[in-house]
Amino acid sequence: MITPIYAALLVFLYIFLSFRVIKLRMKYKVGIGDGDQSMLTRAIRVHGNFAENVPYALLLVWMYESTGGSTLLVNIMGILLCLGRLSHAYGVSQPKEPLIYRQSGMVMTFLVMLIAALLILTHLALGYRF
Template identity: 55%
Template structure:
């Protein structure tokens, strides 16, 4: 199985992003929302965006793997691109002065993985 490797890697990224939110909450003494602190707001969005895209995309990759387990090279490519995309996006969103290119590249990679996996799932399901 290939997908569990990337699920594990992404779980560690998720935990890192969560820890960053918790650290800012402690630093700024904010229990809910962002308290008007820009870095906390950005950390929350990086964590939330990760939570919004990763589970569904991983599910699509897993469904591809379950239908075509022998195509490990393609699955590794999808997994690696998802990890890189999520790291780029999280980095870009988290900066006080956002370098937009990291966020854009991150979303392009993430969206591409989602589209390819969805189309691949669909094609495998109808053939």
């Protein structure tokens, strides 16, 4: 099993993003919402976007792996997902956002989901009879 390694690595980033939101909430004394603080807004969205997308991507990669998928492809997708999430987090976290980091991060994340889904369907259609 390879996917759990990437899940474990990504959890460290998730915890970091969570603590960054907490730190900014304490700094700006904001309990709910963003208090019109742009850096807090950005931190909340980076954290939220991670929580919205990473579980689906990891689940798809794990499903592909569990159907007997290629170890090489699982590693490529895991690395791509990690790089994508780091890129997105960096880009959106900047006060003057360099859009290329956000865009490339989302492209990498969506590519992992799309490729894993297509591989699962292809693998099941060609390898199993229903």
